[in-house]
Amino acid sequence: MGATAGAVWGRTEQQDFRSRVRGTLLGVAVGDALGAPVDGLGLDGIREAHGAEGLADLASAYGRRGAVTHLTQLSLFSVDGLIRAQVRRDTGAWHPPTDLHRAYRRWIATQRDWGPDLRRKDDGWLAHEEWLYVRRDAPRALLLGLGDETMGTPExxxxxxxRGPEAAARSAPFGLLVGWExxxxAQLAVECAAQTHGHPTGYLAAGAxxxxxxxxxxxxxxxxAVQKGLALLAARPGHQAVTDALQQALGAVRQGMPAPGRVSALIGGGTAEGLVAAAVYCxxxxxxxxxxxRLAVNHDGPSAATGALAGGLLGALHGETALPPAWLAELEGRPTVLELADDFAMEMTQGPALHGPAGSSPGWLTRYPRG
Incomplete structure (x- = not known):
């Protein structure tokens, strides 16, 4: 697995890319945080708790406003794994799914341990962020899939x-590999999704x-972008459910005013293809x-995952400045998200200067060890 040759980045291109990286990761987190307080409630329950218009603002979850779930946690470790893969490429070891699996295993340690083990230098800086050591209702599929050293593959x-949405909801960072074809x-997202979500619908939705x-x-x-996703899906066995869901999302756009009922209909049984389709529609x-x-969290399905998926799309589309400042101000872990986003943008645009044949930055290799 490889990437296309890196282009020379101009200042304007770097700034636009950084804004989209920040927008994507903050969008995932803020959509997740918006949906977390009503996750598991049907539309009637949401309206009973928050009024006839449903949830319109951040509310309390896990004891605070702006709290994120395991979906954001894992998205951050996706970014960490991608940076580590780039750094390890210098050694001749180039298998990103393995680096992502190691990153997800670092996440599973946050769900098991009381706090970071500062003696483990090879963990890098993200695994030493104490706020990540909270349990946020990670489903059994994640805990089982990442619970041992064996790495799942599509085979x-x-x-x-x-078929759940969790693998897709941690896959926005793969889309930020803009130098890749x-x-x-799609292949990297599929391979990493199969580490926890082995049904073709689960991993193909992540790829799309x-x-x-x-x-x-x-x-x-x-x-x-959706049309490109559909074209790539068409060549893959087992794609029909994901293809149908995305086509239904495009069709729903032409069916009149947006409404929670349309979102709920797209979500269906709450499996990955339905949530990705609903996020596209929103x-x-x-x-x-x-x-x-707001559309992405007020419905009868899983609100946090739909919010996270829609947030990733909206952030990538519009960039950081389009996200609601008041929501970002209360977002749990915002400094970490921004730091990681900027590191990712720097790695993708200036990686050879940070750890290439011409020299390396000891500080960067401390943050993202090759081990």
């Missing part, structure tokens, strides 16, 4: 019947979502980021 996946982005984010991060329209019909995210 021998973990949890082969698992879309089919490689990553490709859509990839198109947006490259400056394409959302409709064009991003397409939302008047702005705030409206799109």
């Amino acid at each position: 021998a996946p973990k949890n082969p019947d698992e 879309p089919q490689l982005v 979502y990553a490709v859509i984010v990839h198109g947006l991060a490259r400056g394409e329209s959302l409709d064009a 991003a397409l019909v939302g008047e702005d980021v705030r409206h799109g995210l």
